[in-house]
Amino acid sequence: MNKPDTANNIINTPATFDIENIRKDFPILNEEVHGKPLVYLDNAATSQKPKQVIETLDAYYRESNSNIHRGVHTLSEKATAIYEKARDKVKEFINADSTKEIVFVRGATEAINLVAQSLGRNTLKAGDEIIITELEHHSNIVPWQILSEQTGAKLNYIPINDAGELILEEYEKLLSDKTRIVAVGHISNALGTINPIKTIIDKAHAVGAKVLVDGAQAVPHTRIDVKELGCDFYVFSGHKLFGPTGIGVLYGKESILESMPPYQGGGDMIQMVTMEKSTYNVLPYKFEAGTPHIAGVIGLGAAIDYVTELGLEAAAQYENELLNYANEQASQVTGLNFVGTAKNKTSILSFTLNGIHPHDIGTILDGEGVAIRAGHHCAMPVMERFNIPATARASFAFYNTRQEVDALIQAIDKCQKVFN
Amino acid sequence: MFDIKDLYQEVIVDHNRSPRNFGKLENADTTLEGFNPLCGDKLTLYLKTANDKISDIAFDGSGCAISVASASLMTDAMKGKTLDEAETLFNEFHNLVTTDDDYDAELLGKLAALAGVKDYPARVKCASLCWHTLHSALQGDNTPVKTE
Ligand SMILES: Cc1ncc(COP(=O)(O)O)c(C=O)c1O
Numbered sequence: 001m002n003k004p005d006t007a008n009n010i011i012n013t014p015a016t017f018d019i020e021n022i023r024k025d026f027p028i029l030n031e032e033v034h035g036k037p038l039v040y041l042d043n044a045a046t047s048q049k050p051k052q053v054i055e056t057l058d059a060y061y062r063e064s065n066s067n068i069h070r071g072v073h074t075l076s077e078k079a080t081a082i083y084e085k086a087r088d089k090v091k092e093f094i095n096a097d098s099t100k101e102i103v104f105v106r107g108a109t110e111a112i113n114l115v116a117q118s119l120g121r122n123t124l125k126a127g128d129e130i131i132i133t134e135l136e137h138h139s140n141i142v143p144w145q146i147l148s149e150q151t152g153a154k155l156n157y158i159p160i161n162d163a164g165e166l167i168l169e170e171y172e173k174l175l176s177d178k179t180r181i182v183a184v185g186h187i188s189n190a191l192g193t194i195n196p197i198k199t200i201i202d203k204a205h206a207v208g209a210k211v212l213v214d215g216a217q218a219v220p221h222t223r224i225d226v227k228e229l230g231c232d233f234y235v236f237s238g239h240k241l242f243g244p245t246g247i248g249v250l251y252g253k254e255s256i257l258e259s260m261p262p263y264q265g266g267g268d269m270i271q272m273v274t275m276e277k278s279t280y281n282v283l284p285y286k287f288e289a290g291t292p293h294i295a296g297v298i299g300l301g302a303a304i305d306y307v308t309e310l311g312l313e314a315a316a317q318y319e320n321e322l323l324n325y326a327n328e329q330a331s332q333v334t335g336l337n338f339v340g341t342a343k344n345k346t347s348i349l350s351f352t353l354n355g356i357h358p359h360d361i362g363t364i365l366d367g368e369g370v371a372i373r374a375g376h377h378c379a380m381p382v383m384e385r386f387n388i389p390a391t392a393r394a395s396f397a398f399y400n401t402r403q404e405v406d407a408l409i410q411a412i413d414k415c416q417k418v419f420n
Numbered sequence: 421m422f423d424i425k426d427l428y429q430e431v432i433v434d435h436n437r438s439p440r441n442f443g444k445l446e447n448a449d450t451t452l453e454g455f456n457p458l459c460g461d462k463l464t465l466y467l468k469t470a471n472d473k474i475s476d477i478a479f480d481g482s483g484c485a486i487s488v489a490s491a492s493l494m495t496d497a498m499k500g501k502t503l504d505e506a507e508t509l510f511n512e513f514h515n516l517v518t519t520d521d522d523y524d525a526e527l528l529g530k531l532a533a534l535a536g537v538k539d540y541p542a543r544v545k546c547a548s549l550c551w552h553t554l555h556s557a558l559q560g561d562n563t564p565v566k567t568e
Contacts, residue, residue: 355437363543376460389460
């Protein structure tokens with residue numbers, strides 16, 4: 001099997017990265033599982049929350065809870081102000097032009113469905129083409145399959161090589177003046193591959209296609225600059241960014257969002273409703289029907305403050321170093337196969353063990369306090385590509401440590417002992 | 421005291437490593453597939469019945485140790501059983517892996533090795549997939565079985 005390339009990107013831990021104090025921010029890291037310290041390595045599924053986020057949520061419900069955009073009373077004004085402040089934080093965080101471009105949704109999944117239905121369903125027709133990739137999470141596959149069924153547009157997939165990297169020559173062959181939408185993950189949740197999205201975006205724009213980037217896995221690990229990327233849409237979920245579940249962001253270029261019809265109808269998204277007809281609200285409210293997840297938005301704002309203060313670059317550097325260490329340790333385990341060995345990778349270690357099914361690995365590791373994900377990672381086409389039913393996946397965050405990598409390796413050793 | 425070996429008992433490890441009755445049964449009179457969408461466990465059950473008895477039974481497919489060992493143990497236990505006995509065993513096995521009630525150790529025999537599964541809610545489906553598949557097959561239902 002392929003071994004990952006660790007030699008050429010070893011980076012030393014930044015001296016300023018105070019891991020001990022950082023861990024103190026995450027109360028859950030003190031939990032025990034089966035009498036052993038929790039080693040949480042399932043960060044790609046969802047990340048843990050720092051006390052700054054937990055306390056912000058608590059304070060919101062204790063001191064400011066109210067509905068927004070509709071009350072003249074003080075609490076409502078207070079809640080509206082912190083809600084809109086959070087939108088501003090998101091705008092700054094991804095360097096969007098305007099808060100009109102920041103739409104709050106339930107998560108990456110809802111954002112993709114919104115674009116597929118509002119933009120896709122209204123502009124695509126039979127003969128048009130959509131391009132996605134073999135690496136996608138199901139949430140960036142199924143909405144396009146539905147759209148394809150509704151409109152007759154054809155859905156094409158950019159294939160991947162044995163390392164789990166997109167084959168760009170194949171992408172170029174798929175592109176044509178029929179291409180309307182290219183939807184691509186920034187970072188693969190199953191393998192950790194970092195895709196060359198800038199190149200992908202530029203090539204799509206050259207044929208006049210719009211581009212959606214699924215940034216669910218990228219936002220916690222890299223600084224995003226939507227202006228520099230030039231993408232038309234960028235989507236992510238708060239819960240993978242150390243914020244609450246149930247809240248996410250759709251970034252869309254203002255002119256495109258302006259041209260799109262509402263996705264859902266209801267309160268807040270209208271200006272005037274008569275029995276005959278309604279006029280819709282301005283951006284971004286046109287896409288925020290109903291009472292939103294106010295606490296979620298405010299919690300997401302706190303999470304953005306947290307990672308901004310921490311410094312995502314420093315965190316990514318630390319995570320990279322941790323991944324290299326994990327790769328080194330894991331390559332010494334006999335019978336361990338790496339799945340996904342892209343040169344450009346984030347801190348995800350997907351693997352199989354000879355003769356031991358990933359679900360058994362997951363259960364035995366859990367017995368050692370080590371939480372990983374075992375399964376198809378909502379990326380069944382990736383599993384099919386590698387001809388395996390599932391992998392075991394350890395995914396690291398900046399609060400993980402080398403000792404935790406050691407605990408993982410020891411737990412893997414335990415798996416082999418149980419089965420041999 | 422927590423011990424992972426309560427789940428992965430010797431019998432289970434052994435039946436996973438060398439599953440019994442593994443492979444396609446030629447001229448089976450019932451063939452039914454079972455699928456666990458959460459894990460990707462897949463198995464096909466082959467069944468031959470005569471005079472209200474299971475005269476032969478086999479399986480193939482792929483899955484985790486719990487699902488493979490469970491199918492191996494189940495097929496061993498089912499050979500030669502009458503359909504009524506099979507139903508009784510199905511109910512007793514269900515009781516074993518989903519409740520804390522006392523179980524009939526004598527009736528279950530080696531199957532009791534799967535008792536540990538009930539402490540792992542996510543894994544109960546792995547152990548019961550083959551049983552649900554058998555149950556459907558015996559009921560004459562020929563739609564593939566899915567555990568949700
Ligand atoms: C790459 C990727 N895209 C999309 C999603 C969907 O995110 P959510 O379930 O929060 O909507 C995930 C979550 O696992 C993901 O990893």
